[in-house]
Amino acid sequence: MNMEKGAMAKAPSNHVVSAWARLLRARDASLSRIEAELKAAELPPLAWYDVLLELRQAEGGKLRPFELEGRLLLEQHNVSRLIDRMEAKGLVRRIKLADDGRGQAVAITEEGRALQKKMWLVYGPAIEGHVGRKLAASEAATLAGLLQKLL
Amino acid sequence: MNMEKGAMAKAPSNHVVSAWARLLRARDASLSRIEAELKAAELPPLAWYDVLLELRQAEGGKLRPFELEGRLLLEQHNVSRLIDRMEAKGLVRRIKLADDGRGQAVAITEEGRALQKKMWLVYGPAIEGHVGRKLAASEAATLAGLLQKLL
DNA sequence: GAAGATTGATCTATCAATCTTT
DNA sequence: AAAGATTGATAGATCAATCTTC
Numbered sequence: 001m002n003m004e005k006g007a008m009a010k011a012p013s014n015h016v017v018s019a020w021a022r023l024l025r026a027r028d029a030s031l032s033r034i035e036a037e038l039k040a041a042e043l044p045p046l047a048w049y050d051v052l053l054e055l056r057q058a059e060g061g062k063l064r065p066f067e068l069e070g071r072l073l074l075e076q077h078n079v080s081r082l083i084d085r086m087e088a089k090g091l092v093r094r095i096k097l098a099d100d101g102r103g104q105a106v107a108i109t110e111e112g113r114a115l116q117k118k119m120w121l122v123y124g125p126a127i128e129g130h131v132g133r134k135l136a137a138s139e140a141a142t143l144a145g146l147l148q149k150l151l
Numbered sequence: 152m153n154m155e156k157g158a159m160a161k162a163p164s165n166h167v168v169s170a171w172a173r174l175l176r177a178r179d180a181s182l183s184r185i186e187a188e189l190k191a192a193e194l195p196p197l198a199w200y201d202v203l204l205e206l207r208q209a210e211g212g213k214l215r216p217f218e219l220e221g222r223l224l225l226e227q228h229n230v231s232r233l234i235d236r237m238e239a240k241g242l243v244r245r246i247k248l249a250d251d252g253r254g255q256a257v258a259i260t261e262e263g264r265a266l267q268k269k270m271w272l273v274y275g276p277a278i279e280g281h282v283g284r285k286l287a288a289s290e291a292a293t294l295a296g297l298l299q300k301l302l
Numbered sequence: 303g304a305a306g307a308t309t310g311a312t313c314t315a316t317c318a319a320t321c322t323t324t
Numbered sequence: 325a326a327a328g329a330t331t332g333a334t335a336g337a338t339c340a341a342t343c344t345t346c
Contacts (some may be wrong), residue, residue, distance in 0.1 A: 002320045009280035015291040016283035017275075020181075022298035023282075027178040028224045030171075030301055066306065073179050078337065080308055085336095102345045124168075129160035131174075132167035134300045140166040143297045146174035149285045150181055217328065229315065229323045231330055236314095253328045 030130050036127040043119050047072075048086060052116035056091065062107035091115055106122065125145035181281050194270050198223075199237060203267035206243065206259035213246065213258035244267055252291040 012020070054071050055061055063071075069079050071104045083106055091112035095105045096117060108116075136142065153155050163171070181268055186197060206212055214222075220230050237243045242263035244254045259267075286294065 009276040009284065010282045011275045012279040013288065013291065015253045015288060015295060016278060018280050019286070019291045019295040019298065020278050022302070022345080023174070023181070025214070025224065026298040026301040028176055030174070032224070063305085063332080064259055073176065073183070076307065077309085077339085081336080084308095097179045100306085104307080117236065125160040127167060127171050128163040131171050131301060133160065135167070135170070135297070137153040137164065137166060139297055139300070140164065140170045144166060144170040144173050144244050145292055146286070146294045146297070147170065147177040149290070150282060151173070215328085226316080226328065228317085228331085229328095233315080251323080251328085255329080 004015045030128075033130045034123070034126040037129075038119065038122055041122045043122060044115075047082065047121070048091070049116065049123060050092065051082065052084060052108060052112050052119075055106065056113060056116055060106045060107075061113075064105050066102055068106065086112075156185075184281045185274070185277040187272055190281075192273045194265075194273060197274070198233065199242070200235065200236060200270045200274060201265065203242065203259060203263050203270075206257065207264060207267055211258075213256045215248075215254055215256050217254075219257065237263075257260065 031046075038044070038046065049074055051068065054068060057061055065079050065083065066076070068074070068083075070077055072079070074082070083092060083094070087094060089111075090109060092106050092108055095107055097105060097151075099104045132140065182197075189197065191193070201223055202219065205219060206214055206253070209218075216227070216230050216234065219225070219234075220227055222245060225233070232243070234243060238245060240262075243257050243259055246258055248254050248256060282293065
């Protein structure tokens with residue numbers, strides 16, 4: 001019986017398949033409802049919010065692209081073009097680094113900080129309306145704990 | 152205090168925000184790992200699997216595009232082009248309906264059935280390896296139950 | 303050569319408009 | 325007009341290749 005390492009996984013149980021299928025559906029359904037609210041408020045997509053929030057929380061309001069990549073689970077080329085668009089809107093700006101000629105830093109601007117706050121005014125209530133409202137407080141905590149195990 | 156209908160949602164609790172953030176991350180992380188396995192096996196993306204599975208489970212192995220749309224949470228034009236690509240590969244075929252001149256049905260082909268089985272041989276173990284393995288049996292059942300509430 | 307990041311080409315997703323049948 | 329479905333145009337995502345600096 002060769003069962004070493006992570007290889008040789010067998011077929012999943014019905015409970016596991018059900019959890020996986022519902023993870024996909026619950027995410028798609030909730031996200032599309034929440035994104036619809038942002039869109040109705042004429043705000044940009046959630047990916048922009050995620051970038052702005054990470055930058056705002058970072059030391060000095062800036063991160064290097066590969067750090068954003070890791071935190072947002074994006075790939076390098078996607079980060080590159082996402083930053084392009086956001087820089088074009090004045091939400092972030094690229095800064096050359098003195099100590100490493102290869103790298104740059106992406107810094108949030110005042111406009112970026114303002115947009116992040118403005119988006120949260122819609123995003124927060126949307127999370128509450130489409131997620132929080134459907135769960136008891138203890139259920140939300142349990143769900144957060146179980147999902148943590150999948151990371 | 153105007154609190155009628157679904158309007159006026161307030162800011163979400165920390166547990167709710169945490170559950171939501173992890174729902175997004177857990178889905179992205181698990182999906183990218185699982186899709187990577189399909190890709191390594193030179194198999195098509197999961198969306199194709201979903202279509203094939205829905206068709207196989209449907210009465211007569213066929214569904215109308217708008218039925219697929221509802222089950223897969225896709226939009227009409229996306230279904231239209233997804234079917235285009237799958238039909239080009241011989242996995243499904245469009246059939247004109249006698250009773251409703253507007254509509255068509257999408258039917259799974261033998262090649263489609265074969266591909267669905269072949270994909271499951273990789274997909275099933277990938278679900279077990281990236282999801283099932285990280286949860287106790289009772290945890291998977293609890294997770295499935297909580298996610299159900301979000302639909 | 304490897305790390306950090308970008309670019310060109312291509313594929314997919316999305317929006318608005320269109321077409322046919324009911 | 326409404327339902328079912330498709331199409332043209334465009335934005336975004338993905339792949340492979342490239343560029344610069346370490």
